[in-house]
Amino acid sequence: MTRRRTYQLVVLFFAALLAMGAADAAGRFSSIGHKLVCTCGCTQILVECNHVGCPDSPKLIAELRGKIASGDGDTSIFNWFAAKYGPTVLATPMRGGFDNVAWIVPVSLFLLATLGTVYIVHRWNRRSQPAIAGVPSSTAQAPSDDLRDRIRRDTEY
């Protein structure tokens, strides 16, 4: 098996694991219930809030069961809850529109920062080479790593 094929298999393996993780759900009730919060003020996930005497969670859970039994889709259930209890009943922003900004901004910024860092590193790398013209480039003619390791140990430890 070629090295490229091995790398491809490794990438495929992890991609498959990720895809399986995304599909992980312990039933629709649990899945939807974990995306709603109790409205009593405890800020807990709906299906995890079971305070004795909680004025809200039993009612909300019953409504959720009813909605699932009536065959409503996930989006329709979320919309129904958001319309009845306000958007704070949703554990994460998911109504579309400006709510998407909550998800897009961190990912975009991370990607931009990564690209920016790679660009800066690339530019530094290009600049440093003419600057040390005449001196053997550390990357091109670096001493062997064994020697480097040995020197590091000798001088540091």
Next chain:
Amino acid sequence: MNQQLTSAPVLSHPMPQFGSFALLLALMLSVYTLLAGSIALWQMAYGRRGRISPEKLAETARRAGIASFIAVASAAFALVWASFTNDYSVAYILHHTNRDLNPAYKFSALWSGQEGSLLLWAFLLSVYGFVLRLKHKVDVRLSAYASTILSSVQVFFLLILVFAAPPFALWQGAPQPDGFGLNPLLQYPEMVIHPPMLYFGYVGFAVPFAFALGALMMRYPGEKWIAITRRWTMIAWLFLTCGICLGMHWAYAVLGWGGYWGWDPVENASFLPWLTGTAFLHSVMMQEKRGMMKSWNVWLIFITFLLTILGTDLTRSGLVSSVHAFAQSSIGSWFTTFMVIVFAVCLFTYFLQRDHLKSENKLESVVSREASFLFNNLVLLAACFTILWGTLFPVLSEYVQGSKVTMGAPYFNRVAVPVGLFLLFLTGVGPLLAWRSTSLRSIRRNMILPCIAVVFTAVVLIAFGVRPWKDDEAAGGIYALLAFSIGAGVITAISSEFLRGAGVVRTQTRKNLLSSGILLVRRNTRRYGGYLVHFGIVVLFAGLAGSAFKQEKELEMGFGDSIELSGYKLVCQSFTQDSNKNYDTDYALLDVYKGTKKITQLAPEKRFYNASQTSSTMVAIHSTLARDLYVVFEGRNPETNRPIIRVIINPLVSWIWIGVGIVVLGTFIALAPSIRPALTGSLTPKSEERELQPVAGGAA
């Protein structure tokens, strides 16, 4: 409440009067430190001289700073005294204590409310300032700058304490025979040490901030200021780490929801400076070793300090709602103003002196220790921004859409956990890379074992039933599988690097491997302390990953009823009530069986506090290395009057606390001075060693 407060008539209440006077004196001394210090430094910088020489003026400022410590300590003592003597003429004591409160909580009342916690902040800042001013000889001029900057922060806190949130304000209503009591959630042993630890961390970052700003203002030559501030930064980081983890344990043991981290805004606020502080601790090594990233480092510590203030602002301003915000008020605007001023000063100083921060070296390869630090910083800052964004998005949403949204744990888990796993991966890769550049051959050689460990662990876990794709509660999640596998790789990488070093020492000294290992650590405490911290982080991640296998059950139980979960059987023996002067208790006695063997008896409680007329849960936990049996007495069913018991199996939680212990130990080792190695026969020709010396600066 403010209408009922007034200043105390002279000498009618000697201790509150003494405390108020001490605060006023501390403010005056701090203002003097700031003004005299600023004038002296200005004179020194521009070669001016007044009637008093700038050196003498700076010395008077330093001494005034030391005296301000005594004044603030006296004020803190006065408040504690008032608490222990049940002086309910002081409104703060009336609102946060009662006669029958445990003495430990009477002491912790100092930081249980707004005014007290601000006084604690001022006191801790004065402690740091006191030590800094005593140790000024390490660099007199730089210390003078740092002392002056620190005094400006102190002036801000003392201004709040004197004018906006006075802790010694008197109660003007009818005299009260007893106090209103302490919030029941705060009546837990960890609350005696968690807030001071957290505050020591928050406040501690003011010192490296002051040194960094001072060094920039005076165009400090060289990188010595980093060496001076390294210990300060590590101590602040250590306290913040301990504070955050004690808070996690408190939430776990007191709030009764079965978890330890709920991504609450106040939790997030404490985590943000930890992330940037961690980034600073890493990237500062690039400046120390290679003269790089100077602007970046300065801004990292500026941002870290600003985030500590933001954290306090979030807690107190009511900007975001939190179950942890015990002290909300209108003083948020003070903090916002202060943050704006600090940011403006930092920005102005940076633009004025930015030519002083030019890098001496450039990054030569993407595959190098420097690059790994760069990516580590990138990931830490991405995590910081993501969490800050998630914390503040409800406010932004309300502004843009007119309605608030909830940013619950699912949001943070989805966006922050992958970032955390990437960070975990970097903790393993970073130490394997050399400074300047690493060849692919070297990477392959160093990475082969860790990669085998990753794959092997994943395969073993899948074989033993960790199958995220299965629709089963006990099958775990993909993140748990990745955390365990990457963790195994990181431990292998750290261990192999350590053993390689120990092997070299063994060759040199002919001692056994253990002695060689100890000698190796003593010769470079910073590097190997750092490795141990990384190891602790891996253990902590393993503990966190255990939450993917959490199971729970809830049941209304009568006498003799039992509940079974994950191999445990809990049998109800009795329900009973008890009371003392401070609270009444409802609790259940549950025998716990593993198989047929009784292993322990647990007594989860529900307490009702008389003074505050509020209730809280006291969770019963049976901890083992594999899992915690977590039992909550949730209350009685109003219809049947029978207790409702909730049982949760929390796997691997103990490893979180063990991981924290290892992190603390590693930090202590990194703080200890290294011993100089005895001269051994060099394996390298002298000419080669001289030529390649920069490569050797590989402290982790």
